[in-house]
Amino acid sequence: MTFFSRAVLLFICGIVQIFFAAHLLFDWSILKLPSDLMFIPGVFVLLAWAILSIDYYFGKKEKSNALYDEYIADRYYKLGAAGFSIFGLGIFGLFAIQDFSNWNLQAANEFILNLSAFLWFVFGALIVIFSYGDYKESVDG
């Protein structure tokens, strides 16, 4: 694993998340994707997690030391904190616009889908920004 391959891996993950989130949030009908395909970004996240974990534990020690050092860990921590903060605001907003006086199963379904789409969107955007910045820093920084 190199800085470039990690950036590509995370970039793909982020783009997939953004695509599926946007598809649901903005009601795109380009590919006629059904809502139950929303698990696909999760598959990408799990695959990326598995690849990065295997590389961390079984990859070349010299490369792992540089790829997964404390500065990167600090950046990931900040990315996670930012993601959860924005997501928290989103949950607040989504709750605020619900009409609980006419609450039914369909409204609940839409609410859950909007929540998951917003989650994918926020973390997808953050991962795309992070992957670009991470690679750019490794070249210029």
Place this chain on the structure above:
Amino acid sequence: MGKDHKDLVVLLTHKRKEAGITQASLAEAVQVSRKSINAIENGVYVPSTVLSIKIATVLNCNVEDIFKLHDGTFPLLMESDKYE
């Protein structure tokens, strides 16, 4: 002075150049990425105690020679002998 940590004075660039070591070689010696060394030198990132000691060991100096608090940041330092 650190860019993001206003109280910290980072003298790593000076010490590293004095020792005639590049960012890449220092990074390899202390087992981190070159960009981490760059981030430390620019005051973007404050390293852990362990990494600070590793850097100081490679540069053959004390941690205090690389990282200092900005004057007036911590008035108690003037009376530090009270706490020894």
